[in-house]
Amino acid sequence: MKKISIIAAAIALCSCSATKTTDAAVDLNGEWDIVKVDGNAVDTTKTEFRPTLGFETAKDNVFGCAGCNSINGKAKVDAAKQTISFSEIGTTLMLCADMEYEEKILKALESVKAYKAAENGGVDLTDGNGKTLLQLKKQ
Numbered sequence: 001m002k003k004i005s006i007i008a009a010a011i012a013l014c015s016c017s018a019t020k021t022t023d024a025a026v027d028l029n030g031e032w033d034i035v036k037v038d039g040n041a042v043d044t045t046k047t048e049f050r051p052t053l054g055f056e057t058a059k060d061n062v063f064g065c066a067g068c069n070s071i072n073g074k075a076k077v078d079a080a081k082q083t084i085s086f087s088e089i090g091t092t093l094m095l096c097a098d099m100e101y102e103e104k105i106l107k108a109l110e111s112v113k114a115y116k117a118a119e120n121g122g123v124d125l126t127d128g129n130g131k132t133l134l135q136l137k138k139q
Helices: 002-017 100-111
Strands: 030-037 052-056 061-065 070-078 083-091 114-117 123-126 132-138
Touching: 030 061, 030 100, 052 070, 083 100, 083 114, 100 132
Parallel strands: none
Antiparallel strands: 030 052, 030 132, 052 061, 061 070, 070 083, 114 123, 123 132
16 A cells, blocks of 8 residues: 555656746837847847847837847737738848848847747747747847
């Protein structure tokens, strides 16, 4: 009888630890630093300005900086589904010495379809297959 109690207790403990957790709700509102593009850390010594994205979800607005030029446009966020769609994205037209990150960030924004909580407390903007394109960290 003692063996059965021990086995039952072990099974109960294992089943509790195996419970799957769902992604935590993420509030995109506010300003975020872009810290990774396509899995690579952003080297801010190669940008004119710190790359950022800001969201006003109640107004469907997105704004920020791609490293050189300012970004403005629309971002339709569905918090329940954790999806996001960008439209009417425009930038200023300055030319900077190094446009490497500028081009990568703008290209990534074209493919973003969703978002999720990142392990570092930030947010991952992902494509339709869940691949992280941009990683954001709250300012």
